[in-house]
Amino acid sequence: MSSHPGRADAAAPPIPAARTHWLALADHLNDGATFDYIVCGAGTSGSVLAGRLAADPAVTVLLVESGGDDDDERVRDPDLWPANLGSERTWDHVTEPNPHLNGRRLAYATGRGLGGGSAINAGVWARGHRTDWDSYAAATGDPAWGYAHVLEHYRSIEDWQGVPDPERRGAGGPMRIRPSQDVHPLFTAFLDGAEATGIPRFDSANGVLMEADSGCAVRDENIHDGERQTPFRRYVADRVGQPNLTVLPHTTVSRVRLSAGRARGVDIVRDGRPLRVNASHEVVLSLGALGTPAVLMRSGIGDENELRNLGTPVLQHLPGVGRNLDDHIRLPCMWEATDLPLPVPTRSQAVCFWQDETRPGAPEFVMYLSPAPSVSTESAAQYPPPERCFTLMPAMRSRGGSRGRVRLASTDPMAGPRIETNFLADPDDVRSALSAVAMAREIGNSAALRPFVEREVSPASSVTDTGEKFLRNAAETFWHQSGTSRMGRDEGAVVDARLKVYGIEGLRIADASVLPHVTVANTMAPSMVVGQRAAEILAAEQG
Numbered sequence: 108m109s110s111h112p113g114r115a116d117a118a119a120p121p122i123p124a125a126r127t128h129w130l131a132l133a134d135h136l137n138d139g140a141t142f143d144y145i146v147c148g149a150g151t152s153g154s155v156l157a158g159r160l161a162a163d164p165a166v167t168v169l170l171v172e173s174g175g176d177d178d179d180e181r182v183r184d185p186d187l188w189p190a191n192l193g194s195e196r197t198w199d200h201v202t203e204p205n206p207h208l209n210g211r212r213l214a215y216a217t218g219r220g221l222g223g224g225s226a227i228n229a230g231v232w233a234r235g236h237r238t239d240w241d242s243y244a245a246a247t248g249d250p251a252w253g254y255a256h257v258l259e260h261y262r263s264i265e266d267w268q269g270v271p272d273p274e275r276r277g278a279g280g281p282m283r284i285r286p287s288q289d290v291h292p293l294f295t296a297f298l299d300g301a302e303a304t305g306i307p308r309f310d311s312a313n314g315v316l317m318e319a320d321s322g323c324a325v326r327d328e329n330i331h332d333g334e335r336q337t338p339f340r341r342y343v344a345d346r347v348g349q350p351n352l353t354v355l356p357h358t359t360v361s362r363v364r365l366s367a368g369r370a371r372g373v374d375i376v377r378d379g380r381p382l383r384v385n386a387s388h389e390v391v392l393s394l395g396a397l398g399t400p401a402v403l404m405r406s407g408i409g410d411e412n413e414l415r416n417l418g419t420p421v422l423q424h425l426p427g428v429g430r431n432l433d434d435h436i437r438l439p440c441m442w443e444a445t446d447l448p449l450p451v452p453t454r455s456q457a458v459c460f461w462q463d464e465t466r467p468g469a470p471e472f473v474m475y476l477s478p479a480p481s482v483s484t485e486s487a488a489q490y491p492p493p494e495r496c497f498t499l500m501p502a503m504r505s506r507g508g509s510r511g512r513v514r515l516a517s518t519d520p521m522a523g524p525r526i527e528t529n530f531l532a533d534p535d536d537v538r539s540a541l542s543a544v545a546m547a548r549e550i551g552n553s554a555a556l557r558p559f560v561e562r563e564v565s566p567a568s569s570v571t572d573t574g575e576k577f578l579r580n581a582a583e584t585f586w587h588q589s590g591t592s593r594m595g596r597d598e599g600a601v602v603d604a605r606l607k608v609y610g611i612e613g614l615r616i617a618d619a620s621v622l623p624h625v626t627v628a629n630t631m632a633p634s635m636v637v638g639q640r641a642a643e644i645l646a647a648e649q650g
Contacts, residue, residue, distance in 0.1 A: 130347045132176060133355045136377070141385040142169040142353070144645075145373055146393055147360045147402070150223020151338050151631050152618040153393030155638025158342030160645070161352040168352050169384060170343065171375060173359045174220030177339065182226045185328070185335045186453045191227035196220045200397060200523050207509075207531040209579045211485060215526055216586060217395050221356060222337035224395070224586070225631050229454050230335055232284050232327040234261055235626035235633045236460075237318045238469035246595045246623045249604035251640070254318075260639045261313075261632070269327070275314045281341040282635075283331040286311065287457070290325055291450035293497065293559055294457040297476045298323050300553035301459045304546065312458050317627075320468055321461040326475075328454075329631075338635055361520040363390055363406040363614060365422050370614035376520055388649065389613045391641065396588035396620040400429040400513045401524045403592065403601075408608065417515055423610040427599035429524075432511035433590035433625040435473065435502040436530050437583040438540055439482045440547045443493040443561040452479035460627060461546065463503075463539055472543050473628045474501040474550075482565070485580040490565035497559070499551050501543040502585050504625055508533030513591050530582050540578050587630045592620035605644050606637075617641035 146157040149172035157170040174196060181187045181196070193199060197216040204210045218224030237254040244253035258275060265277035268285035276284075287294075301323040302308050309316040309324040316322040329336045346352050361374040364383065372385035392399045403409055407422030409429060414421045450456070455477060460470035476499055480492030511529040516522050531537055544566065550556070552563060566577045592601040592608075602608055606615040617637050619630045626633045 130176065130344060130354070132347065133353050136353070136355055136358075136382060136384065138382045139385065140169075141372075141387055142167045143386070143388045145169045145171065145384060145386045145390045147171050147373060147391065148223065148393035148395065148398065148618065149221045149339055149343070149354065149356075150218055150393060150395060150618065151225045151634035152638035152641070153391070154222065154225075154338040154343050155635050156391060156393065156617050156641045157352070158338075158346060159639070159642035161343075161346050161349060164349070164351055166351060170352070170354045171358050171360055171373070172221055172354070172356045174218075175356050177221040177226050177337065182222065182337075183334050185230035185330055186451055188227055188229050189453055192216055196227050198397070198523065200526055202526045202528050205528055205530060207529065207579065208582055209485070209576075211483075211580070213528060213584055215528070215584060215588075217397055217588065221354075222339040225337045226335070226339070228586075228629070228631060230328045230330050231458075231629040232313065232329050232632050233458075233626070233628035234313045234317050235628070236469050239624075239626045239633075243594065243623060247604035248596055252594070252604065257636055260636050264635060264639065270310045272311070272314045276311075282329055282336055282338075284327055284329055285331070286325045287328055290456050292447075293450055293478060294325070294455070294476060296555045296559060297550065298325070298457050298459075299555035300550040303553050303555060304549050306459055306461055316460065321470055323457065323459040326456060326458045338638070359520050360394065360402055361405065362402060363392070363408075365406060365611065368610065369612040386613065389615060389645070391615045391617050393616075393618045393638070395618050396432065396591045397513055397524055397526065399616055399618055399620045400591045401515060403428050403608070404515045405518055405520065408611065413514065417518055419518060423608075425601055425609060427593065427601045429513040429591050430510070430599065431590040431593050431623070432513055432526070432528065432588065433505060433622075434511070434528065434530075435585040435587045435625060435628075436505060436509075436536070436540065437500050437502045437585045438544055438547070438578065438581055439486065439498045439500045439583065440544060440551060440566060440581075441480060441482055441490065441492060441496055441498045441564040442551050442559075443564050444478075444495040444497055444559055445561050446495075447559055449478040449495065449497065452477065458628070459550070463542065470627050471539070472501055472503050472546070474499060474543075474547060476500070483581055483583050486565060486577070489577075489580060490567065493561075493564065496564060499547040501547045503536070503539050503543050504627070505530065506533045506536055509536045510590070528584070531579060537575060537578065540582070544578070585629075587619075587625050589619040589622045589625040589630060592616045593623045594621045595623060605648075606641055615641060
């Protein structure tokens with residue numbers, strides 16, 4: 108297996124002119140089958156890892172996915188991403204009532220199917236800030252998680268199509284990355300307004316900007332010839348049919364099977380039939396920040412008190428499993444638009460980052476613009492959306508006091524977990540939210556955006572004047588769930604720097620759940636790095 112930090116092979120396969128349809132996916136599996144590696148979850152991280160493992164013909168790999176294939180126009184066309192919500196391509200979780208959001212429950216979808224969230228998201232390529240990665244290195248004590256090494260991974264992942272930046276951007280990698288094309292004047296005005304507030308402008312939303320404390324730019328995206336690229340398509344699809352790779356869709360992982368302190372395989376459910384699959388080397392969980400802790404707990408790994416309450420035998424006490432749920436708290440603000448033409452109402456073409464004065468040195472806020480009423484049901488009831496409008500969507504990372512939790516509702520693998528977001532529980536987060544909304548209002552009411560603005564709809568006055576009601580009714584998710592199986596060296600950590608689950612041999616985690624906190628923006632690109640790091644680690648250990 109190649110030990111290169113970014114590629115499965117010495118040369119990445121060319122991007123095909125047309126999408127490959129009807130992949131020869133497995134339609135059955137013998138009970139008791141054995142593979143070297145079992146990767147659970149064909150989302151962003153799992154696809155990268157499985158593809159790189161399968162690059163070695165001497166290694167057998169099983170990639171298990173609960174959803175179906177990705178042969179769908181809603182996947183190919185990134186402008187259709189909202190049509191995936193509520194479909195067979197998502198797990199449509201709903202959170203527990205949050206007393207800090209006036210008792211509201213949030214729709215909390217995650218991806219389901221080949222490609223996972225990367226097959227249904229808005230196509231944003233956001234790497235994570237230098238301080239994100241350096242903080243992960245500090246938490247784990249491993250410099251390989253730091254920005255300098257991660258930058259090598261990104262350069263080898265990318266085939267960058269923008270302004271050359273050879274120090275930071277890659278060429279010839281499997282993912283064609285470009286700046287958003289044919290930028291609509293509304294987004295140009297948005298960037299002009301941000302610049303007028305003192306946020307500097309950059310050529311790219313990644314590169315130098317991800318080393319600055321604030322900035323705005325046209326966004327980067329993983330789109331080529333108008334079609335979404337996913338890690339599954341770029342790392343796995345061309346390998347389907349290889350004798351050493353089995354991709355098994357429509358299959359749910361029930362639990363990891365453990366004995367004598369080691370993962371021996373997984374129990375799965377397919378077409379209602381339970382099956383047992385063995386792993387001679389390792390099991391890797393890549394089921395996301397909600398799915399991974401749920402499988403761990405069903406396997407007897409987690410807080411011993413919670414497991415006993417569910418009647419699950421405790422095989423490894425790890426109190427951090429399911430805790431530390433992190434996400435971006437989205438705080439939409441809406442304006443009625445003039446008669447000037449608006450862009451397609453699904454994807455933003457620009458992004459802003461800025462810092463909080465209490466946490467200087469790195470951006471704490473990210474903001475996109477949606478040419479649609481992208482607001483909560485409660486906010487829409489309070490401020491009815493006009494026929495023509497746009498929404499500024501500032502979002503913030505939560506402090507520790509506002510981190511949430513994932514628990515098991517039952518040991519049934521088909522039952523969804525209980526999700527507590529805990530958004531805005533920390534008083535300092537309320538103050539930060541007020542600041543974020545104030546920035547959105549300053550940009551939305553700026554001279555640059557005036558040609559597009561008929562009036563401000565919500566909050567329409569200073570949030571400090573209307574109290575916190577607006578915040579607690581407006582807050583939503585950006586679906587960037589992270590942190591529930593975090594890396595670290597303290598009692599609350601679930602995995603070490605090499606992604607090994609503490610106390611269990613042959614079991615690792617590779618997805619956004621290992622990140623100690625959510626990155627500054629979207630999590631697809633960082634999750635690809637997690638998959639790359641897992642492959643790099645296994646290559647070094649297994650030779």
